Amino acid sequence: MTSGSDRSETPRQARAADLPAIGRVIAEAYGRYLDRMNRPPAPMMTDYGPAIARGEVWVVGEPIIGVIVLVAESDSLLVENVAVSPAAQGTGKGRQLMTFAELHALRCGLNRLTLYTNEIMIENLAIYARLGYCEVGRRTQDGYRRVYLEKLLL
Numbered sequence: 219m220t221s222g223s224d225r226s227e228t229p230r231q232a233r234a235a236d237l238p239a240i241g242r243v244i245a246e247a248y249g250r251y252l253d254r255m256n257r258p259p260a261p262m263m264t265d266y267g268p269a270i271a272r273g274e275v276w277v278v279g280e281p282i283i284g285v286i287v288l289v290a291e292s293d294s295l296l297v298e299n300v301a302v303s304p305a306a307q308g309t310g311k312g313r314q315l316m317t318f319a320e321l322h323a324l325r326c327g328l329n330r331l332t333l334y335t336n337e338i339m340i341e342n343l344a345i346y347a348r349l350g351y352c353e354v355g356r357r358t359q360d361g362y363r364r365v366y367l368e369k370l371l372l
Contacts, residue, residue: 229286229318232266232275239282240266240275247301254338260362261299274298276318278311286315288322294368295323297333316349320371329371334364 232240244266248259269275269287278284283306287298297319302311323331335342337356343365351367358364 227278227314229276229278229284229315231273232270232277232285234267234270236275236277236282237267237270240270240277240285243282243285243303244299244301246303246305247307250304251336251339255336257361259336259339260360261301264299269298276315276322278315279303279306284311284315286319288319290326290328291332293328294330294332295319295326295328297331300333312345313349320369324371331369331371332366333368334359334366337363337365 244261244264248262251259266275266287269289274287274289276286276288283303284301286300289296289298297316300312300315300319302315319331323329331351333346333351335346337343343353346367349369351369353365354368355366356364357366
């Protein structure tokens with residue numbers, strides 16, 4: 219096994235030098251939705267440089283195979299994006315990143331995680347349900363039909 223598939227590897231904060239690899243992982247992970255949508259998924263259109271500078275982006279793998287963007291809000295931690303390279307999907311990296319998000323929320327003194335996904339990304343909705351997230355709303359934002367979810371932590 220390579221270090222990129224080592225389940226014990228802890229996510230680390232992204233650095234500016236990671237931006238090309240982050241873009242690659244996100245493009246690969248969301249590319250499968252291009253034929254289902256009338257425009258690219260929002261994560262593919264985002265400049266992650268400012269989020270990296272704010273310390274909101276975490277990565278896993280060497281080379282990078284997983285990315286999570288965590289934004290602390292007043293009463294919750296927003297999982298703004300989570301992406302795993304298709305070659306590493308099914309290896310537990312996504313679950314590892316989501317568990318990291320829960321621990322990060324608790325370290326920040328927050329007991330609620332929030333996230334949203336596009337309603338056509340039905341695979342993601344199933345994953346989030348298995349991870350204990352509950353749907354709290356649906357609405358169109360920035361031209362995307364989004365499903366909003368949350369998970370309360372003990």
